[in-house]
Each structure stands twice: as structure tokens, then as C-alpha cells.
Amino acid sequence: YAGEVVTIRALCMAGKLGAALWLRKKMIQRGLIPDVLSHNYIVNALCKSGELEKADWLLRDMMEMGISPNSATYNSFIKGYCLVNDVDKALFIFSTMVNSGIRPNIFTLNILVHALCKRGLLEDAKKLFHEILDDNDNGTPDLVTSTILMDGCIKSGNMGEALSVWNGMFRNNDLVAYNVLIHGFCLSRDTKLAFVYLCEMLKRGFLPDIFTFNTLVSGLCKEGKFDEASYLHGIMSSSGVAPD
């Protein structure tokens, strides 16, 4: 049983969903009922690739076998519907989740904040963010929530707002948060400040990755600073990060 579950997980990560579904069917035929977790691997993969009808069928089939979806299952659907721009359906799933007594968790909220930001509904996103802040029952906004919001501000051209989100994080940052901030400075054509924060992250022990380098190289090129860009490109190769 454990072997099959591991295989289902591997197949899903490789994008071989047909095979994963086939293996699941074989297990059921042999009387081995995969648990929620195994189903979540497949449901999540289907939702990520936009195959929501199939995911929905799988959910119903799973429930007919007496297995209840958990928050991860619902989160996959909410994100999936947001991805195909069906926010109404996402909100419907959200209320289904709440009505079946499953509390939205920080993942759920992050998915929703992200969806709002992506649609440019920054004010709604900020509102939701502050509602989470005020309502301890819904979990606490975390580093990821702040990063999503910061990225949303940057993408709608509001670097000042992004900086106040950054300051609200009180140095509770990670590599992704630094990458987002550096991207923001590059977009506002301020590579000087981008480098200030690159240095800061290095001092704090965060190692730049391919995202950091691509952001900076592209930012430098857009400002016409090709020498610095190729200098950075060299550092990138020699520090084990493969340029692409």
C-alpha cells in the first residue's frame, strides 16, 4: 500500500496524471482504498493543470467511498478555480468548505489574497489581509501573506506601499521576500537600492538563487548597465547557479 502511495505521488509530480488515476483504480479494484492524502496528490495536480472537471469527479468518487475532503483538498480546488479565472466558483468552494465545518487556514487565505492581487483588486486584498490580522481565529498572516501583498503592490506600480508592507514584516523575511523586494526596485529602475538589499540579504545569510540573479541581470540590462550585468552573470556561474 505504502509503495503505491509513493508511486502515485511520484506520478503526480511528474505530471503523469493518467497513470496516477490508473494506479488508483487498480488499488481500489484490489480492495485498497487510497486515503485523503493520496487523493490530494492527484486532486492538486489536476487542479494545477486546470482539469477541474476531472478533479471534481475524483472528489465525488472519493466521497462516495466514504473519504472526506480536508482543508488541503478544498485549497487545491480554490486555487484551481482562481487559476482559470472562475473566482465565483472558488468562492462557492470556499463557502462549501466553511459549511462542512472545515476552517479555512492560512493557506486558504493566502490563495485568496493572491487571487485578489492578481486581478488588481489590491484594496480588497489589503482589506482581507487586515481582516486576518484582526481575526485570530482565521490563523495569522505570515511571511507568505506579506510577500503576496508586497508583490501585488509592486505589480500595480506602488513601490511605496510595498515598502510599508516590507517594514511591517519587521525583518521577518526570507529569500523569496528579498527577491520580491529586489524585483520591485528593479522595476522602479532603482538598481542601487536593489543592490543595497542584495548586500543586506547576503549579510543575513540568505543565498541568492536563480530568481535573484535573473531579476538583477534583467534590471541592469533595462537600465543599459551591460557591464555590471555581465559581471553579475559571471558571479552567477561561478557560484553554482546556472543562468538560463
Next chain:
RNA sequence: GCACCCUGUUUUGCU
């Protein structure tokens, strides 16, 4: 009890 499944960042082409 813990763990496993679900959330965030770059690379501008095409309509």
C-alpha cells in the same frame, strides 16, 4: 503527539 498533501518571487515572446 509528530510527519506527509494545499499558499508567495525572476526570465516580455504570441493574440
